[in-house]
Amino acid sequence: MNLIRHVEDQCWDVLQQVSDPEIPVLSVIDLGMIRGVELNQQDEIVVRLTPTYSGCPATDLLKAEITQAFEANGLTPVKVIVDLSEAWTTDWMSESGKHKLQQYGIAPPQGQSHSCGTHVALTDGITCPQCLSNNSKLLSEFGSTACKALYQCRDCLETFDYFKCI
Ligand SMILES: [Zn+2]
Structure with missing residues (x-):
């Protein structure tokens, strides 16, 4: 349990360093784009991402950047899921x-x-x-x-x- 908590904390630290491609001073956390980070039953890290304006073409880039940042920190395997159940505001x-x-x-x-x-x-x-x-x-x-x-x-x-x- 504590181990999982520790991994989740690390994940949030890494996400704080992933910036928005259009506004580099803002991280994906500052923008409120990360809806959740959890470990699934296969021990994969699942990041749920709700992109900002759906018209902005940066979503694929962002998914790749998040994946790379996790891999660079040894946090694998990671899956980034785009969550469109609620529109970003x-x-x-x-x-x-x-x-x-x-x-x-x-x-x-x-x-x-x-x-x-x-x-x-x-x-x-x-x-x-x-x-x-x-x-x-x-x-x-x-x-x-x-x-x-x-x-x-x-x-x-x-x-x-x-x-x-x-
Ligand atoms: Zn002024």
């Missing part, structure tokens, strides 16, 4: 993940997503990650990727990406 992002995102220059999702899966209406007043002013305006519903919107701060005049709530 920005609500699963950790507080430390949101903080890292802001330091990276992207405004983290603000507020809660709609459980029905529709996009939250975008409004002015998203906090600027540069100067933390709320005096910002929406420039475009789509920023550098479809997952983000483009804003401009009226105080420091910087434009910035906002990670939309979904």
